[in-house]
Amino acid sequence: MAIENKPGVEFDTVFGRNDSLELSSHHDYETAQARIFKIIVIGDSNVGKTCLTYRFCGGTFLKNPEATIGVDFRERTLELDGESIKLQIWDTAGQERFRKSMVEHYYRSVHAVIFVYDVTSLSSFESIPEWIEECSRHSVGPQVPRIMVGNKCDLRDRREVPTSAAQCLADRYNFPLFETSAKDPTEKEHVDAIFLTIAYRLKSHKPLRLKQLSECNVRHLWNQREQEAATCQC
Numbered sequence: 556m557a558i559e560n561k562p563g564v565e566f567d568t569v570f571g572r573n574d575s576l577e578l579s580s581h582h583d584y585e586t587a588q589a590r591i592f593k594i595i596v597i598g599d600s601n602v603g604k605t606c607l608t609y610r611f612c613g614g615t616f617l618k619n620p621e622a623t624i625g626v627d628f629r630e631r632t633l634e635l636d637g638e639s640i641k642l643q644i645w646d647t648a649g650q651e652r653f654r655k656s657m658v659e660h661y662y663r664s665v666h667a668v669i670f671v672y673d674v675t676s677l678s679s680f681e682s683i684p685e686w687i688e689e690c691s692r693h694s695v696g697p698q699v700p701r702i703m704v705g706n707k708c709d710l711r712d713r714r715e716v717p718t719s720a721a722q723c724l725a726d727r728y729n730f731p732l733f734e735t736s737a738k739d740p741t742e743k744e745h746v747d748a749i750f751l752t753i754a755y756r757l758k759s760h761k762p763l764r765l766k767q768l769s770e771c772n773v774r775h776l777w778n779q780r781e782q783e784a785a786t787c788q789c
């Protein structure tokens with residue numbers, strides 16, 4: 556199994572807080588070759604969804620992340636068995652006030668879901684069934700690969716969620732469980748493994764069309780997100 560890190564593709568963010576919406580011709584060339592899959596990352600606020608996706612797409616730990624408003628998009632192209640697979644990762648907002656108008660968009664045409672909790676926060680773990688329930692309400696069925704991730708394992712002394720309890724919950728839903736840390740650099744490959752597990756499961760699935768996601772929906776969502784950020788009272 557190989558992850559290809561081509562120049563300009565390794566941290567292939569479509570746009571984040573400070574990124575441009577414009578796609579380069581190099582980007583267009585790459586995406587034209589790759590099948591695209593939409594993955595949403597869901598969980599309570601502050602569990603580390605942004606840091607995990609940044610670690611996977613950017614390779615580093617994002618210091619001082621801001622609360623996600625609406626959604627942030629990141630991408631990374633993987634080379635799996637000679638085929639390019641582009642993962643378009645939707646880093647969703649954990650705070651209800653920043654997500655309520657976006658929920659329908661999160662779940663539309665989703666290919667895989669990552670549920671994240673914080674191993675130092677029992678309440679974030681206890682919320683997981685509610686996130687799963689929300690997912691089901693939006694018709695995301697068992698055919699959509701789902702994974703559970705316990706983040707912040709580097710904070711060993713502050714752990715509130717035992718692995719055994721997490722495994723029990725994961726088994727109940729038949730999800731793979733990963734415990735990791737977006738912060739600990741030695742966990743980098745483990746973070747990659749989460750997304751690779753999904754990528755391999757998606758390989759046999761039908762791809763999204765590039766135009767469908769990257770130019771229409773995403774541009775629309777970006778405008779919506781900008782408006783929400785502008786009206787945010789925080």
Ligand SMILES: Nc1nc2c(ncn2[C@@H]2O[C@H](COP(=O)(O)OP(=O)(O)OP(=O)(O)O)[C@@H](O)[C@H]2O)c(=O)[nH]1
Nearest residue numbers: 600601602603604605606620623649707736737738
């Ligand atoms: N110690 C430790 N801190 C982490 C880790 N991942 C994230 N954090 C911290 O946890 C806080 C929240 O991280 P985010 O990635 O913004 O959390 P989020 O789930 O995206 O939050 P929302 O955008 O509000 O939904 C930040 O202070 C991060 O620095 C980790 O693996 N270990």
